[in-house]
Amino acid sequence: MNSKWRPELDRGQVDLVLDNIDEGEVIGFLCDLIHLESVNPPGDVAVGVELCRRLLDQVGFDTQIVGPSAEHCSLIATLAGHSGSPRLLFNSHLDVVPIGELASWHFPPFGAERHDGRIYGRGAADDKASVVAQVMAGIALARSGVSLTGSLIITEVADEETGGDLGSGFLVDNELVQADYVIIGEPTNGVLCIGERGRVVVELTVIGSTGHAAAPLTGVNAIEVMGLVISALTMDLWPQITSRQHSVLPASTATISFVTGGIKINVIPDRCTIQIDRRIVEMESVDSTVAEIRETAERAIKGIRGVAIQTKKLIGRSSRLIHPESRVVEAAQHASRWLGHEPLLGGFFAGSDAKHFARRNYSTLIVGPGDPDTAHTSDEWVAVEDVLNATRLYALTALTMLN
Numbered sequence: 531m532n533s534k535w536r537p538e539l540d541r542g543q544v545d546l547v548l549d550n551i552d553e554g555e556v557i558g559f560l561c562d563l564i565h566l567e568s569v570n571p572p573g574d575v576a577v578g579v580e581l582c583r584r585l586l587d588q589v590g591f592d593t594q595i596v597g598p599s600a601e602h603c604s605l606i607a608t609l610a611g612h613s614g615s616p617r618l619l620f621n622s623h624l625d626v627v628p629i630g631e632l633a634s635w636h637f638p639p640f641g642a643e644r645h646d647g648r649i650y651g652r653g654a655a656d657d658k659a660s661v662v663a664q665v666m667a668g669i670a671l672a673r674s675g676v677s678l679t680g681s682l683i684i685t686e687v688a689d690e691e692t693g694g695d696l697g698s699g700f701l702v703d704n705e706l707v708q709a710d711y712v713i714i715g716e717p718t719n720g721v722l723c724i725g726e727r728g729r730v731v732v733e734l735t736v737i738g739s740t741g742h743a744a745a746p747l748t749g750v751n752a753i754e755v756m757g758l759v760i761s762a763l764t765m766d767l768w769p770q771i772t773s774r775q776h777s778v779l780p781a782s783t784a785t786i787s788f789v790t791g792g793i794k795i796n797v798i799p800d801r802c803t804i805q806i807d808r809r810i811v812e813m814e815s816v817d818s819t820v821a822e823i824r825e826t827a828e829r830a831i832k833g834i835r836g837v838a839i840q841t842k843k844l845i846g847r848s849s850r851l852i853h854p855e856s857r858v859v860e861a862a863q864h865a866s867r868w869l870g871h872e873p874l875l876g877g878f879f880a881g882s883d884a885k886h887f888a889r890r891n892y893s894t895l896i897v898g899p900g901d902p903d904t905a906h907t908s909d910e911w912v913a914v915e916d917v918l919n920a921t922r923l924y925a926l927t928a929l930t931m932l933n
């Protein structure tokens with residue numbers, strides 16, 4: 531996979547491809563997609579998928595729309611090369627998260643207004659800039675007339691913001707796409723992310739016993755005991771966790787993001803439950819992550835009679851890293867340098883659809899335009915120049931790999 535292959539580009543071919551990237555067309559298409567309000571839930575992306583399909587169909591891609599429903603659909607567009615090998619797959623998502631409080635936006639969330647070289651709107655960075663850059667890169671390659679050996683498969687999908695089972699997961703589970711290499715478009719500020727942390731979600735319940743609130747000692751108050759457990763987790767365990775880092779991935783993190791408990795104001799609560807979101811690095815396993823939470827909680831309640839702890843793993847996924855000498859990474863680095871940027875390798879800060887392709891062991895790189903800090907916030911934006919740079923990067927990476 532990373533044997534004697536050396537990335538190469540031909541100046542004449544590069545010029546042919548780059549000449550077919552037009553700022554007006556790229557940014558016009560980005561604004562069209564932002565206007566669509568493809569908020570998830572409910573996550574209807576049908577119009578956006580059809581817009582991408584039509585553009586790629588016009589330049590010679592073989593296109594099909596698939597999915598579990600008309601709303602939760604995804605595009606598969608293929609530009610087949612002479613030998614069909616290798617197969618490079620582009621993937622980004624067309625759904626966006628809700629806007630939150632409208633009052634906290636200074637620009638209309640779906641207005642796609644342009645100010646100071648930036649386009650503002652929900653999905654500008656996450657993830658419509660990547661969708662646009664991938665589609666426009668495909669169009670530039672097709673229009674250039676450069677003959678390709680390998681195949682380019684462009685998938686623009688539904689449902690990433692709720693886990694991707696109806697989008698990328700659907701494509702992978704039903705074997706609708708096969709690839710050798712995958713490039714996931716997400717806002718990474720152009721950093722070549724060769725992996726992402728794993729994710730473990732743990733539900734922890736303190737079980738006490740009910741009693742009359744007027745006589746608190748007749749029961750064991752699960753909410754008050756949970757207070758001790760939360761203190762132990764946040765004061766003792768979290769500081770150890772956040773010091774764990776040893777490669778390009780962001781450090782390990784932990785946070786309690788859900789709490790439930792209580793029956794009635796005059797009843798001692800017998801149950802209190804929290805959910806813990808852990809992002810884990812290479813040195814941590816799913817099992818050890820659950821175990822250390824449980825052990826910390828058990829230490830915190832030691833000596834308290836009539837209390838039990840239950841833990842349940844709701845999500846358990848290890849971290850994922852591809853080899854930095856994978857052909858897709860070397861091609862993207864080569865394309866970056868050709869465009870005058872020194873490539874940075876890193877790890878993606880959040881989760882992405884890469885997890886679905888990782889199940890098939892496709893060598894998967896995450897890179898795209900936009901600042902990750904602007905994703906899911908009000909006044910989300912992406913710089914026009916970054917969208918154009920990403921379009922060029924995707925196009926030249928594909929040219930390097932498929933030619």
Ligand SMILES: [Zn+2]
Binds near residue numbers: 623716
């Ligand atoms: Zn995203």
